[in-house]
Amino acid sequence: MxxxxxxxxxxxxxxxxxxxxxxxxxxxxxxxxxxxxxxxxxxxxTPEVIKDAARKAIDDNFTRYTNTAGIIELRETISAKLKRDNNLDCDPNDILVSPGAKASIVFVLMTVCDPRDEVLIPSPYWVSYTSQVEMVDAFPVLLPTTMSSNFKINAKQLEEAIISLSSPKALILNSPNNPTGSVYTKKELEEIAKVCMKYNILIISDEIYEKLIYDGEEHVSIASISNEVCEHTILINGVSKAYAMTGWRLGYAAGPSKIIKCAGRIQSHTTSCVNSITQKASIAALNEGExxxxxxxxxxxxxxxxxxxxxxxxxxxxxxxxxxxxxxxxxxxxxxxxxxxxxxxxxxxxxxxxxxxxxxxxxxxxxxxxxxxxxxxxxxxxxxxxxxxxxxxxxxxxxxx
Ligand SMILES: Cc1ncc(COP(=O)(O)O)c(C=O)c1O
Missing domain, CATH: 3.90.1150.10 (Aspartate Aminotransferase, domain 1)
Structure with missing residues (x-):
C-alpha cells in the first residue's frame, strides 16, 4: 500500500x-x-559591488552559522533602509532575515495562523500565497478585482468580506503587484488600513517589487501610515528583485516584536540563518546598490x-x-x-x-x-x-x- x-x-x-x-x-x-x-x-x-562583498566574505572565512535572525550589521542596514526609503522606525531586533521573502511569508503565516483562520488575498495574486496559507491549515479568501479598478481592492469590498468571515486573521497586500503590476496610492492604502485596524486584521505587506516602479510613481509602505498601522503590519521585502539577486536567497520580515520573535524561533528549527556570504553581499546591495x-x-x-x-x-x-x-x-x-x-x-x-x-x-x-x-x-x-x-x-x- x-x-x-x-x-x-x-x-x-x-x-x-x-x-x-x-x-x-x-x-x-x-x-x-x-x-x-x-x-x-x-x-x-548581480552588480559587481555586491559580488565583491561576497568574495571578500569568503576570503575572510565568513562561512559559519550566524545569528538565526541575521547578523546585526545587516539588520542595522535594513533598519536604516526602512528609515531612508519608507520613513519607518524599526528596531534591528524587530527584523528577521530569512532565506528569501517566500520563506519570510511562510514563517509569519505559521506564527499568526491557527487552523481554519482566514487570510484575505486580493486576486489576481502571486501564485504562492494561496499555497502558503493552505500549508499552515488556514483558508485563503480571495478578493476579486477587475481591469477597470486597475486590479485593486477597495476598502468597502474588504470590509464586506471581513464581516462575512468567521475567523479573519490577515490580509496579504502586494504592491507593486505580481502579476498585475498595479501600485496602490497612499490614499487607497489609508482606506484599506483603516478597515484592517477596525477589525484587528494583520497586514502582511509584500513590498518585494518596491524599487521597480515607473512613471515617477512613488512606493508607499502601508506601515508608514501611522504608528497604529505599523503595529498591525509585517513588512516583507528582500534583495531578489531589486538587485538581481534571486539565487542568493535573502528576504526579510519587519514588524511587531512579538510576531518577529516567534517567527525567528520557527526559522531556527527549520532553515536556521541565511547563507553567511549572502548576508554580507546584501549589506553591500542595500548600501551601494542604488x-x-x-x-x-x-x-x-x-x-x-x-x-x-x-x-x-x-x-x-x-x-x-x-x-x-x-x-x-x-x-x-x-x-x-x-x-x-x-x-x-x-x-x-x-x-x-x-x-x-x-x-x-x-x-x-x-x-x-x-x-x-x-x-x-x-x-x-x-x-x-x-x-x-x-x-x-x-x-x-x-x-x-
Ligand atoms: C510577489 C512576490 N513576493 C515574493 C517573492 C519571492 O521572493 P524571494 O526570491 O525573496 O523569495 C516573489 C517572487 O517571485 C514575488 O513575486
Whole structure:
C-alpha cells in the first residue's frame, strides 16, 4: 500500500509559473528556439559591488552559522533602509532575515495562523500565497478585482468580506503587484488600513517589487501610515528583485516584536540563518546598490512601454499599463471565446502558444485570473519583439482556421 502522503502535501499544487519556465528551459536545452516570457526574475547580472562583498566574505572565512535572525550589521542596514526609503522606525531586533521573502511569508503565516483562520488575498495574486496559507491549515479568501479598478481592492469590498468571515486573521497586500503590476496610492492604502485596524486584521505587506516602479510613481509602505498601522503590519521585502539577486536567497520580515520573535524561533528549527556570504553581499546591495537599480529600472520601463504599446495594437487584446514590477497582464478572453481550435482556457492557450509558436507566457488561471495571461518583460528587447510577433501570429491562426 505504501506510505500515504499527508492531506497538506496533497493540497499543494505545483507552481504553474515554474512549470512554464521549466518546460521552456527544457525545450531550449533541446535546441528549440523558445522566447520565454515566463520568468519571474531580472535578466541582469548581480552588480559587481555586491559580488565583491561576497568574495571578500569568503576570503575572510565568513562561512559559519550566524545569528538565526541575521547578523546585526545587516539588520542595522535594513533598519536604516526602512528609515531612508519608507520613513519607518524599526528596531534591528524587530527584523528577521530569512532565506528569501517566500520563506519570510511562510514563517509569519505559521506564527499568526491557527487552523481554519482566514487570510484575505486580493486576486489576481502571486501564485504562492494561496499555497502558503493552505500549508499552515488556514483558508485563503480571495478578493476579486477587475481591469477597470486597475486590479485593486477597495476598502468597502474588504470590509464586506471581513464581516462575512468567521475567523479573519490577515490580509496579504502586494504592491507593486505580481502579476498585475498595479501600485496602490497612499490614499487607497489609508482606506484599506483603516478597515484592517477596525477589525484587528494583520497586514502582511509584500513590498518585494518596491524599487521597480515607473512613471515617477512613488512606493508607499502601508506601515508608514501611522504608528497604529505599523503595529498591525509585517513588512516583507528582500534583495531578489531589486538587485538581481534571486539565487542568493535573502528576504526579510519587519514588524511587531512579538510576531518577529516567534517567527525567528520557527526559522531556527527549520532553515536556521541565511547563507553567511549572502548576508554580507546584501549589506553591500542595500548600501551601494542604488545606482544599478536606476539603470535596471529605466531599462524595464522602456521594455514595458514597448510591450504594452504593442500588445494593445493586437486586435481584441486589452492590456492595462502596469505601474510597477516587470509583468504585463493582457486580457485574452476574446481569443478564448472565438478560437476555432477548441482552446477553452488560458492554460490551453499557453500550451498552444508554447508548443506551436515557441513563445512561453503564463496562464492567468495560475493567478486566479482566467481570461488573462502574464508576460514577464525580464528579457531583452530583441526577444520581446520576436516573441510578440509569434504571439500575434499564434492568436491570429487560432481564430482563422
Ligand atoms: C510577489 C512576490 N513576493 C515574493 C517573492 C519571492 O521572493 P524571494 O526570491 O525573496 O523569495 C516573489 C517572487 O517571485 C514575488 O513575486
Amino acid at each position: 505504501g506510505i500515504q502522503i499527508s492531506h497538506r502535501a496533497k493540497a499543494i499544487k505545483p507552481s504553474p509559473t515554474l512549470m512554464v519556465s521549466s518546460l521552456a528551459k527544457q525545450m531550449k536545452a533541446e535546441g528549440i528556439d523558445v522566447i520565454n516570457f515566463g520568468v519571474g526574475e531580472p535578466d541582469f547580472n 545606482e544599478s537599480i536606476k539603470a535596471m529600472r529605466s531599462e524595464f520601463e522602456k521594455r514595458r512601454n514597448f510591450l504594452v504599446g504593442e500588445l494593445n495594437k493586437i486586435p481584441n487584446i486589452k492590456c492595462c499599463i502596469p505601474k510597477g514590477a516587470f509583468y504585463a497582464m493582457p486580457n485574452v478572453s476574446y481569443y478564448l471565446q472565438n478560437n476555432k481550435i477548441g482552446i477553452k482556457d488560458s492554460i490551453e492557450l499557453c500550451e498552444y502558444l508554447l508548443k506551436k509558436f515557441k513563445v512561453a507566457v503564463v496562464p492567468g488561471a495560475a493567478f486566479g485570473a482566467e481570461g488573462f495571461i502574464r508576460f514577464s518583460y525580464a528579457t531583452g528587447m530583441g526577444n520581446i519583439k520576436k516573441g510578440l510577433q509569434r504571439f500575434e501570429k499564434g492568436l491570429k491562426e487560432s481564430i482563422s482556421r
